[in-house]
Amino acid sequence: MNNEITSERLEKYFKVTAKAIEVIEKSTNRTELVNERKDFLDMINRYFSDALHFKKKGEIVNAFAALNYAHGWIDAGARLGIFDVHDSELFTAD
Secondary structure, eight states: OOOOOOHHHHHHHHHHHHHHHHHHHHOOOSSSOHHHHHHHHHHHHHHHHHHHHHHHTTOHHHHHHHHHHHHHHHHHHHHHTSSOOOOTTTOSOO
């Protein structure tokens, strides 16, 4: 079991989250939750920005935590249908 946040692991999650953000920004919305979609995108981008900020400061644990929060918002939006996505590698909803 690996319980370390290595630079390689952090970079992997930055890439996965960045790709997921790219996909959701291009996705449609299967619901009428238009304002909620905007809120979700705002929170996701804020957490991703925080992750970049923490990484720059060398705060690896905080960067990893912020990435996980960002991806949590991504997955919640996908499950709700405000992001119409179909990729089980990037999202927990398909």
